[in-house]
Amino acid sequence: MTAISLGGNNVKKRRPANSIISALPWIGPAILLILLVVVWPAIELIRISLTKISSAGALEGFNGLGNYKLLFENPDLKTIAIRTVTWVLSVVFLTVIISLPLAQLINQSFPGRKFVRWAMIVPWAASVVMTSIIWKWMLELTSGEFNLTLRQLGIQKGQPVDWLRDPRYSFFVLIWVAVFVSIPFTTFVILAGLQSIPHDIIEAAQVDGASSWQVYRRIKFPLLRNSLLIATIINLINVFNSFPIIWALTRGGPGYNTDTTTTFAYKMAFVEYNMGPSTALGVINFGFIMLIVLIYLRVTKATRDQA
Amino acid sequence: MKKIGLRRLSAIAAVSLSATVLSVMPAHAATTIKIITPNYTDAMPAYYADLNARFEAANPGIKVEHTNLSWDDILVKGRTLVATNSTPDIMNLNTFSDYAAQDLLYKATDIFDAKTLADFVPAFIDNSKYNGTAYAVPDLASARMFFYNKKILYTSGVNKVPTTWDEVTAAAKKIKAKYPNVYPIAIPLGSEEAQGEFAIWAGGNGGRYFDDASKKWVINSKANVETLKYLTGLVKAGLTQPSPASTNRTDAFKLFSQGKVGMINASVFFPSTLKDYKSKVDYGVAPFPHSATGKSITLGVQDYFMAFKKPGNADAVKAWMNFLFSPSNYAAFLKAAGGFIPATKSASSAVDSSLLPFINQLPNAIFYPGDLAAWPKVAGTITTQVGTGVIYDAKGVLDKIQKVAVAAGTK
Numbered sequence: 001m002t003a004i005s006l007g008g009n010n011v012k013k014r015r016p017a018n019s020i021i022s023a024l025p026w027i028g029p030a031i032l033l034i035l036l037v038v039v040w041p042a043i044e045l046i047r048i049s050l051t052k053i054s055s056a057g058a059l060e061g062f063n064g065l066g067n068y069k070l071l072f073e074n075p076d077l078k079t080i081a082i083r084t085v086t087w088v089l090s091v092v093f094l095t096v097i098i099s100l101p102l103a104q105l106i107n108q109s110f111p112g113r114k115f116v117r118w119a120m121i122v123p124w125a126a127s128v129v130m131t132s133i134i135w136k137w138m139l140e141l142t143s144g145e146f147n148l149t150l151r152q153l154g155i156q157k158g159q160p161v162d163w164l165r166d167p168r169y170s171f172f173v174l175i176w177v178a179v180f181v182s183i184p185f186t187t188f189v190i191l192a193g194l195q196s197i198p199h200d201i202i203e204a205a206q207v208d209g210a211s212s213w214q215v216y217r218r219i220k221f222p223l224l225r226n227s228l229l230i231a232t233i234i235n236l237i238n239v240f241n242s243f244p245i246i247w248a249l250t251r252g253g254p255g256y257n258t259d260t261t262t263t264f265a266y267k268m269a270f271v272e273y274n275m276g277p278s279t280a281l282g283v284i285n286f287g288f289i290m291l292i293v294l295i296y297l298r299v300t301k302a303t304r305d306q307a
Numbered sequence: 308m309k310k311i312g313l314r315r316l317s318a319i320a321a322v323s324l325s326a327t328v329l330s331v332m333p334a335h336a337a338t339t340i341k342i343i344t345p346n347y348t349d350a351m352p353a354y355y356a357d358l359n360a361r362f363e364a365a366n367p368g369i370k371v372e373h374t375n376l377s378w379d380d381i382l383v384k385g386r387t388l389v390a391t392n393s394t395p396d397i398m399n400l401n402t403f404s405d406y407a408a409q410d411l412l413y414k415a416t417d418i419f420d421a422k423t424l425a426d427f428v429p430a431f432i433d434n435s436k437y438n439g440t441a442y443a444v445p446d447l448a449s450a451r452m453f454f455y456n457k458k459i460l461y462t463s464g465v466n467k468v469p470t471t472w473d474e475v476t477a478a479a480k481k482i483k484a485k486y487p488n489v490y491p492i493a494i495p496l497g498s499e500e501a502q503g504e505f506a507i508w509a510g511g512n513g514g515r516y517f518d519d520a521s522k523k524w525v526i527n528s529k530a531n532v533e534t535l536k537y538l539t540g541l542v543k544a545g546l547t548q549p550s551p552a553s554t555n556r557t558d559a560f561k562l563f564s565q566g567k568v569g570m571i572n573a574s575v576f577f578p579s580t581l582k583d584y585k586s587k588v589d590y591g592v593a594p595f596p597h598s599a600t601g602k603s604i605t606l607g608v609q610d611y612f613m614a615f616k617k618p619g620n621a622d623a624v625k626a627w628m629n630f631l632f633s634p635s636n637y638a639a640f641l642k643a644a645g646g647f648i649p650a651t652k653s654a655s656s657a658v659d660s661s662l663l664p665f666i667n668q669l670p671n672a673i674f675y676p677g678d679l680a681a682w683p684k685v686a687g688t689i690t691t692q693v694g695t696g697v698i699y700d701a702k703g704v705l706d707k708i709q710k711v712a713v714a715a716g717t718k
Binding site: 054055056057058075141142158159161162164165166167170250251253254255256257267270271272273274275 | 382383386387389390391405406408409411487488497498545548549550552553554558562565567680681683684687688690691692694695698707711715
């Protein structure tokens, strides 16, 4: 008797360890992949940021926080950091504001809806670099379609506007292009949210005499909370990391006038060959992304628990 | 390519494991050399394909893995490969000095015999020296002059091609009065080539980046600040294209080719570029204008071929470099690269007559301090920053660059 019960206890105690071991063949490759492509580069990045590094890229020994010191001594860093925050917040805000009614629109049934949905997804499906280059052509100073049209309509007189090179306009143009490429994904996330709202709730509200604005404001919008949160956070990450739009359209110039911390890190390393501070900024950018990812995990966990 | 190489490598490893069959191994195991070059023109890949095919046929023990890149890409990819220890064997680039300082390069004397070395134009080989030793060889060079649109200039009442800054301003004003939709003078200070554009203007005012006599950076010198202020004046008066700080050289060249620019600083290869653009502009070429106190100069720019030290590659890189610089192959190289100044004396004697005005300018040439290990870093900062001097405070911007240069050192 005793022996049997002991045996039973042992089996119970061993079970957690057992299940992890028996799961290894299945999750092992995934863990290996994560270690290899996420954890290891991150450790390397941090290690290199603590190393003195020549303009030719040779590692010249431990440097402590020297690279970070150089980075924070850079007089341009503050402006670039503020611009990065402006860039991320305004692009994400505008994207969400424009996507909400768009999702509403393509949720209606109308002739040609399939075509409109298809057309809407194109800017997302197309390569961002390609989209950026098309915008670059359209906004070109003397031969761009945009300026030519403005002139033909008589709106623009005198010298044409240099949309991409004039620092008074270029940052806003960049924001617009970033919004343009972020809208499709956001709209479709919100559309999925709209489609998951049970129809009977809306019908009940309509029976009670709610106007369509009231239905939207009091029923649909609150139920879109989850999709909005997810769309916002994924956009935050995308827009913060957004490199191709800025690089293809302005290269962050003139000077650092349209740089964000992402393009600035690249520019320091590969245009100015100032490797050290660039690796330090790389670590800071990485930390920032980790922070948003943590918030994302928190939020999705909270919404899951709620459900 | 890579797969076959790996398979062959493992085959060799397997064979060498058994000592009895070692004797069947070829006397010279195939050496593969990796070569990375920029496309001066679209004709370069075809040139190298032919060159490498003939080279491999003549040197059965050597395989060539050649990568042709655009200039934009080579500046990033080429440098990244070195930085990440995936160093190629041979590279063609616009800087060499920090690699020489890092002791990554073969000396020119390791690659070429004295006779071949003596054939390089002395001024160009001098620019390829680090601490007095040549670690690279020049492949071609360019000089710059003042290009103007004849029709625009003459019909605006400018009777004499401007030779001084004051005359440039006066001519620009006349052009603007006559042709409101033409940019009288293009000043591309965008990141593509700002270091060259500023150097040639400053040079005409006695300004330099580096003072050879005192071995000091002089980027924020009085002469340079004056120059940037003069350029700012042109910009503020609306005599240039809009936003010079973000106009790249290529953009400005295109505007000139469309007849939308009156005057421009351009390089020896500009005529062939205009031909590529199918431009109908009738242009003239003159020495570059200077300030009241300065004298006319040209900016000499050269690129380099360099060979990286790697175990076992000495013979192969030596063979390839000598093959490239053999007279007929080098002549074809110059032809494919399109309208540059040759780097060897023997090739100089056979140049096209259109190059002569530029070659005649070479005695007045100033060069970048390309022999300093700090130069790539300083040049990079100048390209991104100097243009903002026409938007903000000229002195402040040059002070900022000077600070970066001083921190980068003078070695």
